[in-house]
Amino acid sequence: MKVIDLRSDTVTLPTPRMLKEMVSAPLGDDGRAKGSKGEDPTVVKLERMAAERFGKEDALFVPSGTMGNMVCLMTLAKRGESVVVAQNTHLYKSEKANFDPDFCGLIPVFVPQSRGVYCLDTLKKTLESKKIAAVCIENSYNFEGGSVISREKIRAILNICNGFNVPVHLDGARIFNAAAALSMEVKELTEGVTSLMFCVSKGLCAPIGSLILGSYEFIAGAREIRKEVGGQLRQVGILAAAGIVALEEMSERVSHDNIRARRLAEGIKDAGNISIDMDNVQTNIVKVDMTGDIDGKDFLKRLEAEKKVRGHFIDSRSIRLVTYHGITDEDIDEAIIRIKDFCAAI
Ligand SMILES: *Cc1c(COP(=O)(O)O)cnc(C)c1O
Numbered sequence: 001m002k003v004i005d006l007r008s009d010t011v012t013l014p015t016p017r018m019l020k021e022m023v024s025a026p027l028g029d030d031g032r033a034k035g036s037k038g039e040d041p042t043v044v045k046l047e048r049m050a051a052e053r054f055g056k057e058d059a060l061f062v063p064s065g066t067m068g069n070m071v072c073l074m075t076l077a078k079r080g081e082s083v084v085v086a087q088n089t090h091l092y093k094s095e096k097a098n099f100d101p102d103f104c105g106l107i108p109v110f111v112p113q114s115r116g117v118y119c120l121d122t123l124k125k126t127l128e129s130k131k132i133a134a135v136c137i138e139n140s141y142n143f144e145g146g147s148v149i150s151r152e153k154i155r156a157i158l159n160i161c162n163g164f165n166v167p168v169h170l171d172g173a174r175i176f177n178a179a180a181a182l183s184m185e186v187k188e189l190t191e192g193v194t195s196l197m198f199c200v201s202k203g204l205c206a207p208i209g210s211l212i213l214g215s216y217e218f219i220a221g222a223r224e225i226r227k228e229v230g231g232q233l234r235q236v237g238i239l240a241a242a243g244i245v246a247l248e249e250m251s252e253r254v255s256h257d258n259i260r261a262r263r264l265a266e267g268i269k270d271a272g273n274i275s276i277d278m279d280n281v282q283t284n285i286v287k288v289d290m291t292g293d294i295d296g297k298d299f300l301k302r303l304e305a306e307k308k309v310r311g312h313f314i315d316s317r318s319i320r321l322v323t324y325h326g327i328t329d330e331d332i333d334e335a336i337i338r339i340k341d342f343c344a345a346i
Contacts, residue, residue, distance in 0.1 A: 004335045006264075007312045009174075009203040009257070009284060009324035017249065018206060018242040025241035030061070031232045036220060042237025046244050050211045053247060054196070055187040058219035059211045060226060061240055065173045066095045067231050068197035068210040072169050073098050074229075075214075075221045076195065077133035079105035084126060084135040086113045088143050091136055091171050106133075115280070116141035117153045120160060127164040135161050138171040139189070140178040143314065145277065146261070146285030148178045151189055158192045167194035173210075177203060177283040180255035194218065203254045203284060203324050204246035208239045250325065257284035257323040260332050264321060267336030271343035286321040287314065294346055302346075307338040 005011055014022070030038035036058075037044045043061050050059040062068040069091050077083050083106045085092045085099070097103040111118045111126055116138055126132065137157060139149045161168050170193040172178070172186075179186045190196055195214040200206035212222055226232055233239075265281040268274070273292035280287060288311070290296055295316045303309050312320040323332070 001308045002334075003308045003310065004327070004331050004338070005310045006321040006323065006327065006335065007310050008322050010201065012203065012205040012324050012326060014207045014242050015205055015245065015250070015325075018245045021241040021245055022238050025237045027235040027237040029234050030236045031227075031234055036216070040235060040237040040240070042244070043240040046240040046247070047211065049244060049247055051213060053186060054190055054213050056196075056213040057216045059213045060219050060222050061233075061236060061243070062197075062210050062212055062226060062231050063208060063233065065090075065171075065197055065199045065201075065210040066097075067226070067229060068212045069095055069169075069171055070098055070104065071222050071225045071229065071231065072195040072197060072212050072214075073106060073134065073136075074104060074225045075218060076167050076169060077106055080107065081133035082107045082109045082130060084109045084111050084118070084123070084132055086110065086116070086118070086136075086138075088113075089116075089136065089138045089171065090142050090173065091138065093143065115144050115147040116149045118157060120156055123157065124160050127160065127166055132164070132166050134194075135166055135168050136171060137168060137193075138173075140174045140181070140283045140285070142173065142285070145280040145287030145320070146174070146177065146283035147280045148181045148282045150182060151184065154189070155192070162192075168192075169194060170196035172196045172198040174199070174202060174283060176251045177254045177258055180252070181258050181282045186251075195222075200243040200246040203257055204250040205325050206239070206242040206246040206250075209243050211243070253325065254284065257325070257327070258282070260284075260323040260327060260329065261286050261321075264323065264332050264335060267332070268339045268343070271340045273343050273346045284323045287318055288321060289318045290316075292346060299346075303339070303342055307342045309335055309338050309342075
């Protein structure tokens, strides 16, 4: 039986064209400044391309999404300053350094949210009553099953923050999946945010890398902080070459991953012993909740042992299944059969 690996879109491998471009990319020392950019022409090309695609002034390559978010937050906020964040975001839950008093030392201010959208009244009251250095949002919303924040909802959040002159940082690790779900360009979806991060290393299949975006001034500041945290690299055009292919060829096709995730969810939702909030299945992530006695960990362990389908653990009551380039329609058909069989026999 073939293994169907639905753990994460981070398991994607570089495409043949990526590998080809990586070998022949013109390179330089990205840590040496040539004006406001580094000396590696391939990195400069990727940064310019990303800035244009997102309608921002400038962009900066960073080794990981975690570092990208951290560099953005440290550019917007100083140690001891307060940042609005939701407890269930990647930024807070997985990237502990930002709010660790012994590390970046930002103070988290929690505002209640639903699927990544803050309660607008509470957000407004929070900004009125407290000095807030930045407000974070995440789109698509990883730990809520990849749900999407609509353009209207982002605009409502931005309106409030703009009223208090508070910058908004967007964790857009999977922003292309979100844009595809809403049938809009990333430029339109991210208009008005002060800074944003997106990954080329997930559904876009590049082996390494993320980009952060913002104004010329913001990126100049971020470049300094990237250096402090060791994210300034040398002939990194080798990686940027794959990032260019990711933007050119892989960023639109994630719509297929979204559609396949939806089909998977439809196919298994009535399998028994599980439930799926179908309203939440909007991008390439399917969050599956346990309704029977079985624990999330045991579910995954047995599903892999008995049916060769792999998923990702969220907590004892839920797991996650993710589609990506390399998971075909046939894989989805097969996964549906195996998961239904498995659930029926629990
Ligand atoms: C993956 C992810 C990140 C971090 O990216 P890494 O490259 O793994 O450090 C940040 N935010 C979200 C929502 C993610 O899914």
